[in-house]
Amino acid sequence: MIAAIFSFLVMLNPFALFLYLKPVMNDLPDSDFRAVFLKATMISFFIYLVFLLFGDLVFQKVFRINFESFRIFGGIVLFSFAYIFIVQGKKAFIQIKGDLHDLASEIALPFMVGAGTISLTILMSDQLELWQGVVSLALIMLINFIIIMGLKQIRRGMRSKSVQTAFDKNMELLLRINGFFLGAIGVDMVVTGISNLFAAAQV
Numbered sequence: 001m002i003a004a005i006f007s008f009l010v011m012l013n014p015f016a017l018f019l020y021l022k023p024v025m026n027d028l029p030d031s032d033f034r035a036v037f038l039k040a041t042m043i044s045f046f047i048y049l050v051f052l053l054f055g056d057l058v059f060q061k062v063f064r065i066n067f068e069s070f071r072i073f074g075g076i077v078l079f080s081f082a083y084i085f086i087v088q089g090k091k092a093f094i095q096i097k098g099d100l101h102d103l104a105s106e107i108a109l110p111f112m113v114g115a116g117t118i119s120l121t122i123l124m125s126d127q128l129e130l131w132q133g134v135v136s137l138a139l140i141m142l143i144n145f146i147i148i149m150g151l152k153q154i155r156r157g158m159r160s161k162s163v164q165t166a167f168d169k170n171m172e173l174l175l176r177i178n179g180f181f182l183g184a185i186g187v188d189m190v191v192t193g194i195s196n197l198f199a200a201a202q203v
Helices: 002-012 016-026 030-062 067-088 100-112 115-127 130-156 161-203
Strands: none
Touching: 002 016, 002 115, 002 130, 016 030, 016 100, 016 115, 016 130, 016 161, 030 067, 030 130, 067 100, 067 115, 067 130, 067 161, 115 130, 130 161
16 A cells, blocks of 8 residues: 555656646745645546546456556556656646636646556556555545645745755756656566566466
8 A cells, every 4th residue: 555655656746746836836826826736636536536446447347458458558658757757857837827727627637647647546446445545545645735835835935046946956856866766666567567467378
C-alpha cells in the first residue's frame, strides 16, 4: 500500500504541478486559488475512484485485454513521462481562460489526471483490496494538496525576487530528479509484465 502511494505521488509529481500552477497562483487571491485547487483535487479523486472500481473490469471483461499487457503499456507511458521530465523540464503552463469552475476542470485534466496516473490506478485495483485502494487515493490527494499549498506558502514568504527565482529553479531541479524515479518505476512495470507473460506461457 505504501509502495503504491509512493509510486502514484511520483507520477502525480507535486513539484511539477506547483510549477504549472504558478501563473494561476499569481492571478488569483489565496482564497480563490485554494477553492479552485480543492475542487480540482475532488474532481481528480472521483475520476480515479471510477477507474479503481471499474477500470480492471472494462479492460479484462469488455475489451478482453490481458492485464500484463496493460502493465507493460503503463510502464512505457510512465517511462515516456520520465523522459519528458528529465529532458524538457517544465514547458506547459495553465492560463486562466474562463470562470473558476472551468479552471478547476482544466487543472484536473490533464495536469492531475493523465494516462500515467490512470494506469497506476488500474494497477492499484489489481494489487490492493478495494478499501485499501480508496484509502490510498484519499491519502494521495490529501498529501498532494498539502504539498502544493505548503510550497505556495513557503514561496509567498520569500520577500526577495532573486530568492523566489532560486526557489523556482530548485523546484525544476526536483522535477527532473523525480523523472529518474518515475523512469525506474516504468521500467520495473515493463520487466514485471514481460516476466509474468513468460511465466504464464510456460505453465
